[in-house]
Amino acid sequence: MSQQPEIIRGMQGVVFTISNVSAINGQEGKLVYRGIPIEELAEHSTFEEVSFLLMEGRLPRKEELEAFNRMLKAHRALPGEVVDVLKKLPSNTHPMDALRTGVSALAGFDPDLGDPIEGMALMGKDEEARKAYWEKGKRMGIRMIAAFPTLVGAWEQIRNGKQPVEPRDDLSHAGHFLHSMLGTVPSDTATRVMDVALILHAAHGMNASTFTGIVIASTASDMYSAITGAIGALKGPLHGGANQQVLRQLREIQEMGGVSKIQEWLDNLLSQKGRVMGFGHRVYKAYDPRARILKRWAGELAKEQEKELYEIAVKLEEINIQKLGQKGIFPNVDFYSGLVYGALGIPVDQFTPIFAVARVSGWVADILEYWKDNRLIRPRAYYGDQVWDRPYTPVEERG
C-alpha cells in the first residue's frame, strides 16, 4: 500500500518552469511584461509592440516594429475555405467555439505545418533543426495573432447573416479588430480603448490557458494544436469567461432597481455561496492593476452611455471590498472590461473572444520560451482506490 502524497489541489502555488515573459506580484498588485510595468505599456505602447516585446524579450527598434506591423497586416485575410467552415456552423454557436473551430481549420492552410514527427527536432542535438522548428512555431504564432481579430469579426458577421468584412491595411490591429467585428471604421477613441484592453490582456504569468498551451506544446506538437487547446481553457467562466458574466450580474442588479438594491442582491448571492464575477484571483490578493486602468476607461465612456451600469459597478465594488477585501478579494481585470466593451457596442458573448485576441500573443511567447528547453509535461495522479486485482465480471453476471 503506497502512502498518499500531499495533493496540491488546483496546482495552487506549484512552480513548474522559469518564465520571463510576464510576471505578477500578487501581494503588491503588480504586473510586468518582460519587466516593464503594465501601467507604462497601457499608457505608451500598442498591442503590436507589446506582442513583439513578449515574443522577443525586448521592445522593437522603429524599423523592426514597422516590419512586424507589415507582417501582421499581411496575414489578416482568411482563406475562403475557413470562412466556409464558419458558415457551416449553427448560428447559435458560441463565439469562443467558432474561434476554436476557425483556428483549428486555419492550421491546414499554414505552409509551416509539417509532419508531426518534425516536432522531435525540439528534443534532438541538432541545434539548426531545433531552431528551424522553433522559427516555424514563431511564424505560425504570428499568423495566428494576425488572424484572430479577423476570425472573431468574421463569425460576428456570419452569424448575423452577413459577409465578413474585407480587412483594410490602413488600420491598426485594434482598429482592424473593431472594423471586422462592427463593420464600420472605428473612431480614434474606440481604437485606443481597444488597443489598451488588448495590451492589458496580452499575458498574465502562468495561468490555466497558458499552461494548457504549454502542456500541448511540450509533447512537441505544433503551435496550432497548442493555441486551439488554450482557447478551450480560456472559455471557462473561472478564467476568461468571467467578463461576460459580470455584465449579466450588473444588469440583474439594474433590473432589480439599481444602486439601492446592491446590498440585497449581494447578501442573497453570498448566502447561496455564489460568486461576484470579476472579483477575486488565484494570485492577486490586492487590487488588480489592470482593473484600475479599465475602471478609468469605463468611467470615461460611461459619460456617454450606460452610466447607470457604471454607477452600479462602482458601488458594488465599494460594498464588496468592505465585505471581502480582508480575504484578499478585489476586482480583477474582468470587472470593468465588460462595461468598456459594452460601451464600444460589442455583444456580450464576444467579450471572451476579445480576451483571446489579446492573449494569443502571450500564449505564443510562453510556448516559444518553453520550447527553448522543452521537456514533456507529464505529472501523476495518486491512485486513491489502491485496488490492483479487481475481478472482471462478464456482462451477463453484472447486477
Ligand code: CMC
Ligand atoms: N465572490 C465571492 N467569494 C469569492 C470570490 C468571488 N468572486 N472569489 C473567491 N471567493 C471566496 C470563495 O468563496 C472562498 O471562500 P471560503 O474560503 O469561505 O470558501 C475563498 O474566497 C477562496 O476561493 P477559491 O475559489 O478557493 O479561490 P481561488 O484561488 O480558486 O479563486 C477565482 C480564484 C478567480 C476562481 C475566484 O476568485 C472566482 O471564482 N472569481 C470569480 C470568477 C472570476 O472573476 N474569474 C476571473 C479571474 S481573472 C481573469 C483571468 O485571469 O482569467
